[in-house]
Amino acid sequence: MTLRAPRPDDVQGQLERNLEDPDRGYGEDDARRWIGHGITEAWKTGERLAFVIEYQGRYAGTASLQPDADGNARVHYGLYRWARGAGVASRSVRLLLEFGFGTCGFHVVRWWARVGNWPSRRVAWATGFSFGETIPRLAEEGGRRVDAWTGWIGPSDPRKPRKPWFVHPVLETSRLRLRPWRADEAPRIAAGRTNQATAHFLPFVPQPFTAEDARFWLKDLAEQAASGVRYNWCVADSVTDLGLGNLTLFNLHQGLQQGHDGEIGYWLHPDAQGRGVMPEAISRMAEWYFSPERAGGLDGRRLVIRTAATNHAARRVAEKLNFRHAGTEREAFPLGNGTLDARVTYDLLTADHRPPHD
Incomplete structure (x- = not known):
């Protein structure tokens, strides 16, 4: 698994990723803009530090850090369905955190996700985020306000779960x-x-x-x-x-x-x-x-x-x-x-x- 800069052949992978989740409202033009110049422009402006996730030689998704004015950042990640279940997202986030804390010098990396987005929460849990309050109506999704889970991690925090996640045996x-x-x-x-x-x-x-x-x-x-x-x-x-x-x-x-x-x-x-x-x-x-x-x-x-x-x-x-x-x-x-x-x-x-x- 590698975090790298985008390539032209990643457009198809991003388009297929968008088609997996039509509710997000992203189409072919969005995929071409994001891979073609969106990621590069986001780096130039410092708005977002985004990487392509490559797994088994294929485009698997993206992971990024969004800096803020206080010297902190918010983590984002999205994974293609075929690459899920193998720990790819967790490994991507750990690499991203090392880059964010070691190279960029961020003080805290924040995470939030819509309540009910269990795959995202599972990744945050696996990579050592502490969970805070659920904030009502924090985000907008599909034209409506939704409640969101929140979390954070610091430079010296271990990159592993802080608490067990109970899986019920039958x-x-x-x-x-x-x-x-x-x-x-x-x-x-x-x-x-x-x-x-x-x-x-x-x-x-x-x-x-x-x-x-x-x-x-x-x-x-x-x-x-x-x-x-x-x-x-x-x-x-x-x-x-x-x-x-x-x-x-x-x-x-x-x-x-x-x-x-x-x-x-x-x-x-x-x-x-x-x-x-x-x-x-x-x-x-x-x-x-x-x-x-x-x-x-x-x-x-x-x-x-x-x-x-x-x-x-x-x-x-x-x-x-x-x-x-x-x-x-x-x-x-x-x-x-x-x-x-x-x-x-x-x-x-x-x-x-x-x-x-x-």
Whole structure:
């Protein structure tokens, strides 16, 4: 892979790149102008320091730095579809950063992308950018204002991910499949989270929980995984693939012996309750969680469940799975009726884990 100046034969590659994304509104004339003299003129004026990305001897896209008046720059990159998935964009950005910091002397390189542009975010994550606030209506795209993710990197920052990007393993039992949620399941999620028990024990969850709330929640799940904050599995029927509930793993941190400690949360659609679904799902997730990394697990040390003392259904799940009652905090769990319940904590160590009993 090489970053280089443009050549006349790059026009065809840029044109095909534009045709891949017609919403950008660039055509053949734009490709000829950009390759023929646009890049050269941008260098002369200092408006943009752009390179052609060559991969396997072919035009693969462009990468550039856009300087600003404060001695900083914004990074841009676009890759032809055939070249994606091989780390080409990440390697291009790392080379570009070395040029920007080492040759140009920039203090900070900034990145932003439209919310939902996961390929761009993945490259920024892989090359060590720190992520900041999501800024509403920061950019214009297709004639409308859009929200944008933001990030930055400095000269001494490592060019590798700062946090993990959680990729959910698909976990199966004889009757369940733990998998990521799909966008088309918003109505099922809305129905599952609209009930009296949720209103009482999780008063921060809107009631009724609408399909729009569910769509926002699904976007948040993707953000949580990309930020290395939470795993969220859809607990689905292995035969019909119908979503039955949600299982969350969060508050992950290194324990005293360097194994992970983590907390779990869960909810079930009302029509899936009373069938032993959640104990079976948690047991399967725990098997993966406690497995060593070399076997594809998380090398976990402890799992924790915290719930209201009067949430008997949640407590039964913990006890069925051999979680131990580790403590009770008085007046620590807010309820939907405005009162405070005690909060009970259960934990499970590697040696405690066993399949659920009837």
